[in-house]
Amino acid sequence: MNHRISFHTIGTPNVLRWEEAPLPEPRPGEAKVRHRAIGVNYIDAYQRSGAYPVPLPAYPGFEAVGRVEALGSDTAGLQVGQRVGYVDGGAGAYSEAKNHPASRLIPLPETISDDEAAGLLFKGLTAHMLVRRVWRPQPGAWALVHAAAGGVGLVLTRWLTSEGVRVIGLVSTDEKAALAKAEGAEATLVVHRGDSYSALPNQVRQLTGRAGAAVVFDSTGRDTFESSLDSLAPFGLLVSYGRSSGPLPTFDPAELAKRGSLALQRPSIFHHVADHAILQSAAKEMFAAHAEGKLKAHIHRRLPLQEAAEAHALFESRATTGALILLP
Numbered sequence: 263m264n265h266r267i268s269f270h271t272i273g274t275p276n277v278l279r280w281e282e283a284p285l286p287e288p289r290p291g292e293a294k295v296r297h298r299a300i301g302v303n304y305i306d307a308y309q310r311s312g313a314y315p316v317p318l319p320a321y322p323g324f325e326a327v328g329r330v331e332a333l334g335s336d337t338a339g340l341q342v343g344q345r346v347g348y349v350d351g352g353a354g355a356y357s358e359a360k361n362h363p364a365s366r367l368i369p370l371p372e373t374i375s376d377d378e379a380a381g382l383l384f385k386g387l388t389a390h391m392l393v394r395r396v397w398r399p400q401p402g403a404w405a406l407v408h409a410a411a412g413g414v415g416l417v418l419t420r421w422l423t424s425e426g427v428r429v430i431g432l433v434s435t436d437e438k439a440a441l442a443k444a445e446g447a448e449a450t451l452v453v454h455r456g457d458s459y460s461a462l463p464n465q466v467r468q469l470t471g472r473a474g475a476a477v478v479f480d481s482t483g484r485d486t487f488e489s490s491l492d493s494l495a496p497f498g499l500l501v502s503y504g505r506s507s508g509p510l511p512t513f514d515p516a517e518l519a520k521r522g523s524l525a526l527q528r529p530s531i532f533h534h535v536a537d538h539a540i541l542q543s544a545a546k547e548m549f550a551a552h553a554e555g556k557l558k559a560h561i562h563r564r565l566p567l568q569e570a571a572e573a574h575a576l577f578e579s580r581a582t583t584g585a586l587i588l589l590p
């Protein structure tokens with residue numbers, strides 16, 4: 263019998279349940295994927311907590327890696343036994359196996375293990391979106407990277423610095439600062455949990471010779487929005503790509519002009535890889551960057567799939583660095 267994690271009400275990690283779920287044969291256009299490793303991402307927690315509303319009952323998880331076990335019709339190009347991963351195509355990755363849209367499967371190269379791929383696909387494709395589609399790295403430019411020791415943060419920091427960008431990593435502990443530095447961050451700023459981010463703009467200006475950052479990658483949202491805007495140089499870009507502290511305040515676009523003709527982007531990986539050809543070419547480029555050492559999978563901890571609630575609790579308490587993996 264197949265098993266999966268579900269939640270029937272929104273709430274704390276304890277709402278996650280382990281349940282039996284019969285898995286039918288794949289329909290046309292679907293592949294049955296037997297999971298080997300499942301990636302945990304912040305969006306899973308946003309859905310469980312109700313920050314991103316979803317119909318209930320719900321089945322969390324967007325990212326997994328495994329082997330194709332059976333194929334429906336209209337799945338040309340895939341083979342039973344093939345190693346694949348995915349980052350979208352519907353939730354439900356927290357399961358032992360899943361029927362998934364064949365067109366959203368990403369073939370995995372031999373250069374990456376199952377665990378590493380589950381730790382890198384979603385986060386690496388997000389970093390790819392940020393450095394290839396949202397902002398092009400400019401050698402010598404300053405970037406402020408929030409949660410620089412987090413899952414996306416470590417990958418993004420390494421990718422940016424490997425292309426000559428001068429990264430300031432924002433973190434909440436000295437241990438996290440050391441990790442961001444190991445990935446190439448030139449400077450780090452530590453704002454402890456519960457402390458205000460109000461000093462951030464001045465600190466960034468001191469580090470950048472008064473200029474400010476060319477780009478801020480802000481995944482924190484509510485608590486940092488204002489400070490992020492104030493940390494930018496004229497014509498700078500605020501990339502608001504997450505909201506781990508809560509939703510952004512409403513704001514008047516005139517605030518962008520007041521601070522020096524700034525730009526704001528709110529990108530989503532799901533839009534950026536919606537096109538099949540773009541998904542496959544982004545994944546190829548991301549795996550090539552991994553093979554070259556430009557990015558690395560950082561696995562903080564592996565937990566049994568049944569302990570998904572523990573994974574969410576660790577995540578939301580800011581106790582993790584890099585990626586968390588669930589093993590079926």
Ligand SMILES: NC(=O)c1ccc[n+]([C@@H]2O[C@H](COP(=O)([O-])OP(=O)(O)OC[C@H]3O[C@@H](n4cnc5c(N)ncnc54)[C@H](OP(=O)(O)O)[C@@H]3O)[C@@H](O)[C@H]2O)c1
Nearest residue numbers: 304409412413414433434481503504505506507530531580
């Ligand atoms: N737009 C997209 O398409 C997209 C795709 C992937 C991820 N994301 C976003 O990217 C961010 C990172 O995702 P991830 O999965 O790699 O998670 P993560 O960075 O490993 O974990 C979140 C980190 O955010 C920091 N943080 C700051 N304030 C926080 C708060 N009030 N509560 C919890 N954490 C807080 C913590 O680092 P410190 O303790 O160092 O502050 C924490 O470790 C998330 O916001 C996620 O939504 C967006």
